[in-house]
Amino acid sequence: EVQLVESGGGLVQPGGSLRLSCAASGFTFSDHYMDWVRQAPGKGLEWVARIRNKANSHTTEYAASVKGRFTISRDDSTDSLYLHMNSLNTEDTAVYYCSRYYYNSRDRAFDYWGQGTLVTVSS
């Protein structure tokens, strides 16, 4: 059974930093691209970042709203995904989800999601 379990959320002051983790199990983690998606309270979904698999050199993509402040990384030896967040501001307050990217020559989707971890940026 595929499982994604996020951790590391909490209360942080504006300008602070936080590292989120996502523990994956039930599938060959190293084969998959992985993404972070966030959802501000009462708002819609916003894609945050992607990291490709080793075959694609672990390259990354970011939303403009976080580029230069957030860093996505992974450790395939421990089946873990990370999101390092710096220079946090109140607009970063959200539930952060990790998700698995499914794709082939025809299909693309986020097929599995974690339960989310809440990040609150407030003084």
Place this chain on the structure above:
Amino acid sequence: DIQLTQSPSFLSASVGDRVTITCRASQGINSYLAWYQQKPGKAPKLLIYTASTLQTGVPSRFSGSGSGTEFTLAIGSLQPEDFASYYCQQLDSYPLTFGGGTKVELK
């Protein structure tokens, strides 16, 4: 960036109703369009991908259609467990974007 416009934002319906939600893209997305269902306090759940392919385990009352820039999610006969929010997502180009969501409420 590709903008996705979902309509309606809110939908009031009864059990047994057929409902449709539309997602319009600001440019063509090669049918790389997915639909998700989200219930309060829960993670999104994949329903449909590549515009019309039903995810394994999703009831057949859900269906997706469309191509180019206009896509539709239909629920054939609304069940009590279907009252939730629904989001479309384009996976054609970066940044990946979501529609604003449609909340389906009990009339």
